[in-house]
Amino acid sequence: MSATHLKLSYFDLSGLGECLKLKCPFGQLLVLQADGTLYAQSTAIVRYPARVDGLYPRDPADALRVEMISETLLELVMAYLDARYSEPNELLKAEKYKKLVAENGAKDKATYVDVQLLDVVLNALNAIPAPAFNLALFPKLKAIVATIKESEHIATYLRSKSPF
Incomplete structure (x- = not known):
């Protein structure tokens, strides 16, 4: 399996990044970009790199x-x-x-x-x-x-x- 390029976008403070949010799935941050595709929803975002990096159980x-x-x-x-x-x-x-x-x-x-x-x-x-x-x-x-x-x-x- 080839390496996946991941980029996480978020803001520590509320009210920032409104322009970026317009380009995001569902219009909100947290966003994960995986190999050029944007994904939203924090629990999905947490689970994906966990699976890629072996932090997700196989059983x-x-x-x-x-x-x-x-x-x-x-x-x-x-x-x-x-x-x-x-x-x-x-x-x-x-x-x-x-x-x-x-x-x-x-x-x-x-x-x-x-x-x-x-x-x-x-x-x-x-x-x-x-x-x-x-x-x-x-x-x-x-x-x-x-x-x-x-x-x-x-x-x-x-x-x-x-x-x-």
Whole structure:
């Protein structure tokens, strides 16, 4: 199989790139250009390079499990927002969060869902106004995140990323 050329287009800030969005499928960013063709929809975009680079399980049952966890992570963000803004009791909030993260499901091999989990923890949950998500309250999740951050490719990427 020949190498696939991938180019990801997105903006870290909302309201930017409106002209580019007009040229995109469905008029929105995130967009992946693969060998000259534009593709939209974030979960499809995440899965394609995962398949190309071996981060997508070959076994159908493993793929089903990883996709199940991936979809749960997407729901996690929505549940976090709901719990954050609809539950006034801080102890009940913490219990809701603990129920949302039970296991990582990656078995012995890293998958794209590990990267997705790291993104949810580092970006989505910490983007919430103060008090921010406190990873220390979730030791199991904290251990999973630490393992993901220490993996060779992720660690290299995080070191190269600008803090701004």
